[in-house]
Amino acid sequence: MTDIDTVPTAPRALPLLGHSLPLLRNPQEFLGSLSPVGDLVRIRVGPIGMVVVCDADLTQQVLRDDRTFDKGGVLFDRVREVLGNGPGSCPYQGHRRLRRLLQPAFHGARLPAYAEVMSSHVEEVVNSWHDGQVVDVPGEIMKATNRILMTAAFSDTLADETLQQMISDVAVVFEGFYRQMFMPAWLTRLPVPGNRSFLKAKERLTTTTHEIITRRRESGVDHGDLLSALVSARDAESSNQRLSDDEISDAVISFLFAGGESSATVVAWALHALGQNPEAQRRLHEEVDEVLAGRTATYDDVSRLEYTDRVIKETLRLYSPGWFLTRKSTADASLGKHRIPAGTTIAYSPYIVHRSAEHFTRPTAFDPDRWDPSNGNELPPRDAMVPFGSGARKCIGDKFAIIEAVITLATIVARWKLEPVPNVKVRPALGSVMTPRRLPMRLAARNLIAH
Numbered sequence: 001m002t003d004i005d006t007v008p009t010a011p012r013a014l015p016l017l018g019h020s021l022p023l024l025r026n027p028q029e030f031l032g033s034l035s036p037v038g039d040l041v042r043i044r045v046g047p048i049g050m051v052v053v054c055d056a057d058l059t060q061q062v063l064r065d066d067r068t069f070d071k072g073g074v075l076f077d078r079v080r081e082v083l084g085n086g087p088g089s090c091p092y093q094g095h096r097r098l099r100r101l102l103q104p105a106f107h108g109a110r111l112p113a114y115a116e117v118m119s120s121h122v123e124e125v126v127n128s129w130h131d132g133q134v135v136d137v138p139g140e141i142m143k144a145t146n147r148i149l150m151t152a153a154f155s156d157t158l159a160d161e162t163l164q165q166m167i168s169d170v171a172v173v174f175e176g177f178y179r180q181m182f183m184p185a186w187l188t189r190l191p192v193p194g195n196r197s198f199l200k201a202k203e204r205l206t207t208t209t210h211e212i213i214t215r216r217r218e219s220g221v222d223h224g225d226l227l228s229a230l231v232s233a234r235d236a237e238s239s240n241q242r243l244s245d246d247e248i249s250d251a252v253i254s255f256l257f258a259g260g261e262s263s264a265t266v267v268a269w270a271l272h273a274l275g276q277n278p279e280a281q282r283r284l285h286e287e288v289d290e291v292l293a294g295r296t297a298t299y300d301d302v303s304r305l306e307y308t309d310r311v312i313k314e315t316l317r318l319y320s321p322g323w324f325l326t327r328k329s330t331a332d333a334s335l336g337k338h339r340i341p342a343g344t345t346i347a348y349s350p351y352i353v354h355r356s357a358e359h360f361t362r363p364t365a366f367d368p369d370r371w372d373p374s375n376g377n378e379l380p381p382r383d384a385m386v387p388f389g390s391g392a393r394k395c396i397g398d399k400f401a402i403i404e405a406v407i408t409l410a411t412i413v414a415r416w417k418l419e420p421v422p423n424v425k426v427r428p429a430l431g432s433v434m435t436p437r438r439l440p441m442r443l444a445a446r447n448l449i450a451h
Helices: 020-025 027-032 056-064 073-083 092-106 108-127 137-154 160-182 193-219 226-232 245-276 278-291 299-304 306-318 350-354 398-415
Strands: 040-045 048-053 069-071 134-136 325-329 333-335 338-340 345-348 416-420 440-445
Touching (some): 020 027, 020 040, 048 056, 056 069, 056 345, 073 345, 092 108, 108 137, 108 299, 108 398, 137 160, 160 193, 160 245, 193 245, 226 245, 245 440, 278 306, 299 398
Antiparallel strands (some): 069 325
């Protein structure tokens, strides 16, 4: 067993900045350069040193031992400032109780109702398009996912003005969060326009959510939405203790942040990948024509949309929205052959694990058939896929997210063929979610008649 000082350091570190520039300028290239350096690699983001885990088995060790490798580090310290102690950001000591209380809101029995909301809002966006139109793919899909999340959270109880303001505030905070994450703390407190708009949107979003919770408690009406499930939740292991208003607010805001841009990003990257792979696009059209015949996808269709599901899974492998996440060791621990002292910031990246040649043949190729259990090939190991994390801290809304992505993608391609716009190079934008910077695509109506 060797000391952490023997963990190799990534090249190209700059004085004061460390590896910030290559990480921010081209995260895909930088992350891809780490695996050849070692299973564990030290990097520095400004003054903050961290150990990046590049091996799938060691990543699983970090994710599953959430007592030793707790939520923390540069990312989650800032997440708590924005989202509070939601299910994805709270420390180990409070997570088990919170998870038990939140679980009923994501029980399988609630998914059909959530899916009905998904179908309705995706259909609304798809019906607004016209043949030959060039659309901003991430922006158009965000219109649907934002409405889906707001309706799933609050049903139809919000005034349109409140709804629009909350959608706007979520967008402002989400955009500003990434900038705040990598800025020194003193810079985030300067009264510059970006900081002021970020803080104003954050405070207004929290205030509005608390006001909605108060009204919902006073009404006592169960609307069948996420908020009703959270208000009525009781923990049998804690004398039927219920969630506080702060806990409900943190959970709802976390849901809005985790689900909006992440879901839109997955579908956007899927459409981009399909535009580059005509055979995969042809097979997807073939499936949705057989299952949907031009109509909107529903919850009952999801189990039959097998190729669509594989397209989403392959997209999550290549373009996992959460591309760089951190933990902090709470005690001395071992990772591989190295001793990791308490207080060490540990980073892991689905982007690194998902593109490992050890676990995936042709790791950079878009190949939905690698997930087909009937094709005679050995499936990739489950532990090599971590788009939703793993262990006790695995995303509580993973099934919600998959159903949303399948319904959205299937409904779009049932009606439209999306064609790449020539001479546009699609690159990921810098943000807490790896979304396309620019993804214009041209719509071609498929002239199917729903029945």
